[in-house]
Amino acid sequence: MNYVQMLYRQKAVVILVLLTLYAIIFAPYFLTGHNLSNLFIQVSVYGIIAFAVTFVILNGQLDLSVGSVMAFSGIFMALLTEHMHVFLAVLFTILLGALIGLVIGLLVSYGNLHSFVVTLCAMFFFNGLALKLSDARPINVQDPFLNMVGNGKFFQIPVLVIIFFMTFVVGEYVLRKTKFGRNVYAVGGDEQVARFSGISVRFYKIIVFVISSAAAAFAGVLLAGMLNAASPFVGGAAALKVISCVVIGGTSLAGGEGGIRQTLIGVLILGVLDNSLALMNVHSFYQTFILGCLLVLVVGWDYYERSKKPELAA
Amino acid sequence: MTSITETKETENEVFRKRFDIADVGPLIGLILLVIIGSIVAPSFWTKGNIINVLNQVSILGLGALGMTFVIISRYFDLSIAGFLSLSGVLVVGMQETLGTFGSIIFMILIAVIAGMFNGTIMRVVKGDFGASIMITFGTGTIFSAIALLYSKGYTLVPIQDPLFDWFGNGRIFTIPVPIIIFLVSAVIMHILLRYTTFGRSVYLTGANPEAARLSGIPIHRVQTTAFVILAVLVAIGALIRSSQTLGATATAGEGYELDVIAAVAIGGTSLAGGAGNIVRTLVGVLIIGVLNNLFILIGLSNFDQMVAKGVIIIIALLLDKRPDVRSWIRRLRGRG
Numbered sequence: 001m002n003y004v005q006m007l008y009r010q011k012a013v014v015i016l017v018l019l020t021l022y023a024i025i026f027a028p029y030f031l032t033g034h035n036l037s038n039l040f041i042q043v044s045v046y047g048i049i050a051f052a053v054t055f056v057i058l059n060g061q062l063d064l065s066v067g068s069v070m071a072f073s074g075i076f077m078a079l080l081t082e083h084m085h086v087f088l089a090v091l092f093t094i095l096l097g098a099l100i101g102l103v104i105g106l107l108v109s110y111g112n113l114h115s116f117v118v119t120l121c122a123m124f125f126f127n128g129l130a131l132k133l134s135d136a137r138p139i140n141v142q143d144p145f146l147n148m149v150g151n152g153k154f155f156q157i158p159v160l161v162i163i164f165f166m167t168f169v170v171g172e173y174v175l176r177k178t179k180f181g182r183n184v185y186a187v188g189g190d191e192q193v194a195r196f197s198g199i200s201v202r203f204y205k206i207i208v209f210v211i212s213s214a215a216a217a218f219a220g221v222l223l224a225g226m227l228n229a230a231s232p233f234v235g236g237a238a239a240l241k242v243i244s245c246v247v248i249g250g251t252s253l254a255g256g257e258g259g260i261r262q263t264l265i266g267v268l269i270l271g272v273l274d275n276s277l278a279l280m281n282v283h284s285f286y287q288t289f290i291l292g293c294l295l296v297l298v299v300g301w302d303y304y305e306r307s308k309k310p311e312l313a314a
Numbered sequence: 315m316t317s318i319t320e321t322k323e324t325e326n327e328v329f330r331k332r333f334d335i336a337d338v339g340p341l342i343g344l345i346l347l348v349i350i351g352s353i354v355a356p357s358f359w360t361k362g363n364i365i366n367v368l369n370q371v372s373i374l375g376l377g378a379l380g381m382t383f384v385i386i387s388r389y390f391d392l393s394i395a396g397f398l399s400l401s402g403v404l405v406v407g408m409q410e411t412l413g414t415f416g417s418i419i420f421m422i423l424i425a426v427i428a429g430m431f432n433g434t435i436m437r438v439v440k441g442d443f444g445a446s447i448m449i450t451f452g453t454g455t456i457f458s459a460i461a462l463l464y465s466k467g468y469t470l471v472p473i474q475d476p477l478f479d480w481f482g483n484g485r486i487f488t489i490p491v492p493i494i495i496f497l498v499s500a501v502i503m504h505i506l507l508r509y510t511t512f513g514r515s516v517y518l519t520g521a522n523p524e525a526a527r528l529s530g531i532p533i534h535r536v537q538t539t540a541f542v543i544l545a546v547l548v549a550i551g552a553l554i555r556s557s558q559t560l561g562a563t564a565t566a567g568e569g570y571e572l573d574v575i576a577a578v579a580i581g582g583t584s585l586a587g588g589a590g591n592i593v594r595t596l597v598g599v600l601i602i603g604v605l606n607n608l609f610i611l612i613g614l615s616n617f618d619q620m621v622a623k624g625v626i627i628i629i630a631l632l633l634d635k636r637p638d639v640r641s642w643i644r645r646l647r648g649r650g
Contacts, residue, residue: 062447111632114585116447117575121624124572128620136617240455243448253448285462292455299448300439307440 012250012265019269023276030279037158043271044164045219045226046238047264050245051171052215054263055208057246058175060188060255061108061115063209065100065122066216067238072130073097073220074230078139086143090221097217098210100126105206115209123239130232138231141224150225160222167215171260184208189256237288244291245270248298254306339633340582340597347604355611363607365490371603372496373551375596377570378577379503380544382595385578386507387540388520388587389436389446393454394548394574397428398567400461402552406470406562414475421549428457429545433538443587454571461564469561482557492554499547504592516540521588569620576623577602580630 007014023030049066056063073093080089104122108115152159175181186194187204195201224230249266251258270291277287351358377394384391401421408417435449472478484491507513518526519533526533556562581598583590605626609619 062444107628107632111628113628113631117579117585117631118628120572120575121627123624124569124620125624128617128624132615132617132621240451243451247448253444283463285459285467288455289459289463292452292459295452295455296435296449299445299452300435300441303439303441303445 012248012262012269015248016265016269016272019272019276023272023279027276027279030276035275035279037161039271039275040161040164041158041226042275043267044158044160045223046241046245046270047164047267048167048222049212049216049219049238050242050263050267051167051260052212053242054171054246054251054258054260055175055184056115056212057243057251057253058184058188058255058258059204059208060191061205061208062243062253063104063119063212064116064239064243065104065119065126066212066219066242067235068123068126068130069097069100069213069216069235070220070223070238071230071232071235072126072133073217074224074234075130075134075139075232077221078141078224078230079133081141081143086145090146093221094214094217097220098214100217101210101213102206104213105209108209109202109205127232127235130235134230134232136232138229140229142228143225146221146225147228148225150222150227160226163222168260168264175260185256187255240291240295241270244295244298247302248294252302252306253299254302340580340594340601340630343580343630344597344601344604347601347608351604351608351611355608358607358611363611365493367600367603367607368493368496369490370606371599372492373555374570374573374577374602375496375599376499376547376551376554377544377574378581378595378599379499379592380540380547381574381578382503382583382590382592383507383516383540384537384544385583385585386520386587386590387516387537388443388523389537389540390443390585391432391450391541391544392447392571393428393432393450393457394544395567395570396454396457396461397425397545398548398552398555398570399562399564400428400457400464400552401425401549402556402562402566403461403465403470403564405549405553406472406556407464409473409475409478414473414478418553421553422546425545425549426542428453429542430538432545433534433541436537436541437534443585458564458567465562465564467564469563471561472556478557480557482554482559492558495550495554499550500592500596503543507592512536512539517588572623572627573602576627576630579627 029035049070053063053066073096076096077089077093080092083089100122104115104118107113107118111118149159149163154162175184183194183199183204186197186199187201191201194204220230220234223234245266246258246263247253247266248269249258249262249264251262251266273290273294274287277290278284348358357363377398381391381394401424404424405417405421408420411417412420432450432453435453436446439445439449441449480491481495482492486494507516515526515531515533515536518529518531519536523533526536552562552566555566559566577598578590578595579585579598580601581590581594581596583594583598605623606619609622614622
């Protein structure tokens with residue numbers, strides 16, 4: 001009975017293990033070094049955003065704009081590199097990302113607007129801007145440095161994957177070991193209580209959006225490096241993918257529960273699912289379908305569990 | 315004696331509430347927009363263009379009418395974009411096997427099922443507003459995936475048929491059918507929301523679900539019905555759209571949800587639930603319609619429009635939210 005409970009609590013890990021076993025059995029190519037490195041490269045760009053969005057969701061907010069911010073940042077950087085050194089361009093892009101997050105955060109905290117409406121508007125805003133700036137065409141980005149970051153290898157390990165795990169470690173450290181991280185949890189858990197215990201709720205509401213938008217901008221840079229081009233269309237399904245990663249891992253949409261580790265599991269689940277379906281030649285439409293079903297199931301399950309808790313207490 | 319003065323006061327309150335700034339503000343905005351429009355673009359104030367505006371908003375308006383129900387009952391529905399694509403693809407795809415009339419009936423049936431699907435999930439998981447956003451985000455993905463699977467990514471072309479053509483391009487007394495469908499639905503929805511028990515229970519459910527439940531209102535049935543109404547109206551919108559554009563694609567609905575939210579929110583219906591009405595939504599829909607029309611008359615590109623809309627919605631919501639604006643106006647009117 002105890003084992004069952006333990007397994008139940010770690011259901012995301014169980015799903016990941018089962019999925020991996022399924023992939024190993026039905027797609028023999030899955031367990032090759034080449035494919036595994038591919039898998040990790042595929043998940044790393046979305047994974048980096050997912051780690052940042054975990055902060056937002058832990059705080060009890062939503063960010064639907066990350067995809068279009070990512071696309072817009074890629075375009076923005078591509079245009080900047082024509083005029084200045086690539087390091088400066090990358091720096092400005094990430095700063096602009098942080099600024100976007102600041103504006104979203106200010107609107108949510110001081111404007112008292114629901115984060116999903118604000119970020120939905122931001123999504124369309126930056127989507128339109130990206131399309132306008134690029135004339136709806138991909139822009140070539142030929143730069144040795146960006147190419148190295150996007151496609152290079154360091155001791156056989158792709159640089160992207162190293163960056164991915166570095167963001168994981170940093171995120172995990174910040175959330176688990178610092179006052180900042182604890183306060184993010186506190187604000188998400190109960191805003192009122194957090195305010196009464198002297199936490200500046202507004203600061204945390206703003207800063208989580210700064211983190212997620214800056215990470216989205218960073219991901220845009222990485223993606224442009226990886227593809228050697230910045231496309232305005234890369235952001236389409238990103239919000240869905242990223243939020244699915246976070247939620248499927250086990251971070252609750254109600255805020256205050258979950259963490260970066262859970263998101264890593266979620267990212268890997270989605271990665272293995274995408275990869276194995278592609279190996280088995282399943283059409284991408286089915287992948288979208290499965291993703292939607294998974295999202296509904298996981299979110300539904302989370303709220304269902306939550307609704308049962310107060311009854312137990314009473 | 316006191317009771318009489320009290321009733322008089324409450325009547326006065328009611329009268330004042332009826333003309334609250336929340337109702338009048340968007341209307342003033344609409345009038346300003348129309349004035350700006352007729353100055354900036356001379357062709358704005360022609361009969362052809364006005365009919366054009368109404369014709370273009372009818373699809374958006376149908377969704378906004380339904381969304382008003384869902385929002386008042388304290389939920390939200392992001393799945394309408396996916397569902398608009400799905401029902402468009404279905405009504406065109408099924409035309410060959412079922413005939414035009416049959417495929418329309420089939421589409422309405424699917425809409426009822428889709429609405430019940432959303433409502434039932436929300437009921438089972440006992441979710442709140444936040445849950446409805448993510449759940450319908452997921453179901454919307456499922457809908458558009460089904461649309462993609464059904465159409466295999468191609469544009470489906472409808473069979474030329476007088477009935478099918480009538481929905482998009484027909485005219486009754488020189489007024490296009492989409493406008494008539496939209497206005498008739500608006501009247502029906504207004505009556506349904508304002509003058510029926512169901513409408514009242516929608517408000518109560520949104521204002522305080524717990525109180526509504528305790529006073530014997532089947533809140534889940536009310537909310538599910540709201541989802542069903544929305545889905546059916548969206549499906550009719552999809553029928554009009556595929557008849558007008560002579561084709562249905564699985565991506566036709568992209569961005570639809572933003573326009574609908576914009577219309578409802580700009581009209582002044584609060585996302586917190588329990589308040590709002592059809593008239594406000596109508597004003598919101600017209601604002602979006604006039605804006606879209608002005609954008610085109612001025613010559614803004616599609617991409618500029620996306621950018622502009624994002625900004626305008628945020629500004630409108632901020633104006634609506636600022637409590638000091640409201641209290642300031644109340645003070646101006648001498649209510650302290």
